[in-house]
Amino acid sequence: MSKETCELPWYQSFSAGCALAGGVSIGAAAAAFGGGLSNPATWALLGSWGLAGAVIGYCSCRLAGRLRKVLVSPPFDAKSGQTTVCGELIAIGRSDPLKPFGDGDWLYNVATRDRTVLEVAFDGSTACVRTEAPPDFLHCEITSAIGTAGCIGQMVGAVVGAVAGSAAGVAVGVAIAAGCAAAGIFWLLCVIVAAIVALIVAAVITAVATEIGEYVGKAIGAAIDAAGDPTDIIPDVAEVGSCVCLTGDWVTDRDHGWNEIHDIRSAMILDSGGRICGGVIGAAATGLTVPERPGVPK
Amino acid sequence: MNPFRLLLVPLSAAWLMMAALAILLAGALAGAADGPPEVVRALVALAVVLGVLLLLLCLLLCLARAWDRLKDRPRREDLRGGDPAGSADLRGRLPRDERFSLDRLCEALLTRKRYGRCGEVPVPVTRLPDPCIYSQFFLMDQGLSVTWDNPDVSVFLAGVEQDTYHLQPATTYDVVVSLKNASPYFDALGTQVTVNLLTFGIGQVTSSPLSSTVIDIPASTPPGPPVPFGFQWTSPATPGHYCLQVLLAHADDVNPANNEGWNNTNVEAVQAGQKYVLEFPVGNAVAARTQEAKRAARLAAKADDRGPDLQEVALVVDSYELPRIPAAEADPDLLFIPAEAAWPARVTPSPTRIGGGQTTEARLEIEVPAAAAAGTRQRFNVNATAGGRPLGGITVTLEVQ
Secondary structure (H helix, E strand, C coil), X not given: CCHHHCCCCCHHHHHHHHHHHHXXXXXXXXXXXXXXXXXXXXXHHHHHHHHHHHHHHHHHHHHHHCEEECCCCXXXXXXXXXXXXXXXXXXXXXXXXXXXXXXXXEEEEEECHHHXXXXXXXXXXXXXXXXXXXXXXXXXXXXXXXXHHHHHHHHHHHHHHHHHHHHHHHHHHHHHHHHHHHHHHHHHHHHHHHHHHHHHHHHHHHHHHHHHHHHHHHHXXXXXXXXXXXXXXXXXXXXXXXXXXXXXXXXXECCCCEEEEEEEEEEEEECCCCCCHHHHHHHHHCCCCCCCECCECC | CCHHHHHHHHHHHHHHHHHHHHHHHHHHHHXXXXXCCHHHHXXXXXXXXXXXXXXXXXXXXXXXXXXXXXXXCCCHHHHHCCCCCCCHHHCCCCCHHHCCCHHHHHHHHHCCCCCCCEEEECHHHHCCCCEECCCHHHHHHCCCCCCCCCCCEEEEECCEEECCCCCCCCCEEEEEEEEEEXXXXXXXXXXXXXXXXXXXXXCCCCCEEEEEEEEEECCCCCCCXXXXXXXXXXXXXXXXXXXXXXXXXCCCCCCHHHCEEEECEEEEEECCCCEEEEEEEEECHHHHHCCHHHHHHHHHCCCCCCCCCCCEEEEEEECCCCCCCCCCXXXXXHHCCCCCCCCCEEEECCCEECCXXXXXXXXXXXXXXXXXXXXXXXXXXXXXXXXXXXXXXEEEEEEEC
């Protein structure tokens, strides 16, 4: 199987393009209200709204669909676009929600039988081998609301920040420019400095507001994660080494260039008891044994 | 003090301060000769509105959380009607420190741990019913040995169990299917059970329905006997050889991959030294029922290494036999020990190419040893895969006369 048949990850680049388009278009539109290039207000508006536009462009493209659902799943039986994969749980974690653009998704990496590399296709048909790092595994995730809410928060924060940032930038820039008349032969330099300061002040305030918006959004997302039936939060402790069967949506992650299960819709978790997972799972899932399960007396 | 609130309050305050700053700046600019542009004034107003809305949202959030803490809400089991029988610690309300809390939320949000050893799987993902049957397809996917003499399917005639190969035409049989639920948490309420008749062989595409019902299967905690689904079936008037296919379906199934089981057996009397031959049809249901066959064919024209060849069918014969041990005593390490063919046996053609909708006649040849004692019984399973994916199989039992 050839890795070269994999399509290259491209969605980050696509999102960056959206950011560029958003920044240029919205920034330029806002700057048009600034009264000309020699007016520091123009640069303040450009700095704040250009940044806000970039954030809106990037986030909206992220929200538009980083994951593409794949209806046919070559390695496994598929029902309604879903796939079941069984094997040993080799890593559990959660993407860092505090990291910028961190989505807080829960991740479960599964090594299938014999711990062999899965012949997982990027486009749903080819045998592109999906590997992140040895050992090889299938990446499975449960979506957290943090990612989406954080993204929305960023956009809202960017707009609010652009309002405040442009106002502050204009104020500072105009104030500096007002004193430029006394600068004599350095008048032009003074105006340039005023424009640069206005742009920086506006952009910094917008950036700070964007970050604040992101974390407010993430806080709300964390609350959404846990909202609903409080009894849903009973933990099943899955340990590395547990035997699992995960069923969920078979999707293509266009950021990374691999297929994965995202979201996991259902999971069967078994204690391996030191055994190879194939037998433990096979026996339990066909009713041949009554296996050990976390928190359930046998 | 709840740390979540510690986070929420300053963030909300920061937004409001920002809006206030925007207002002050706008006010200052308004005193200037030209005043601020209209668009700035409009955006400042927007900031104020957004800030206020955010604050209201935060307040509502806190009120909702507080309400959740005060109010006892019905458990998921109560809503579903399923009961995790025998798991007293899972019944009723949980201790307060295990319930939802803002502290836990905050901990989840602020924890920077990545790739830890343990994790918590959200419960709706795990606590679901899992109706199941002995599923050769699921087991083959796990790389395990299988028999097509399904322990969960039995056919009786006047109380005597029959193999499905030698069924008499126009004869009424009693069919019993044993249904299980591998979930320890929830009863599989309203499980749809369908039993179909397939022609004897492997990879049949067509089937005819025999019986179907909707049945409740209790959770496996504590372990209980399987739930039987029995019905009477009158075999077709046309003589033939048949396979029984059982399909289960449940909307909340935790593992839908273990819902198909076959019973495809043949028992034959043979003489010592005899060469036993069985011919049977092999189709390719995998290629026929999946769109990927079309894709694979299209891609194969571009590159040879682009995926499993679903038209390549492999047939393998072995003598694996499933130990009949009660579930409570069974050891998974001992249930699937592979066993090579007990007597010289081969199945041809293998590998072979079979397209979707096509059928090939396969031939199983077994040489019964001349020294085989009368009464000796040996079992032979023929397992078929298409592109590495389970396709089906048959089990033949030879009894030396």
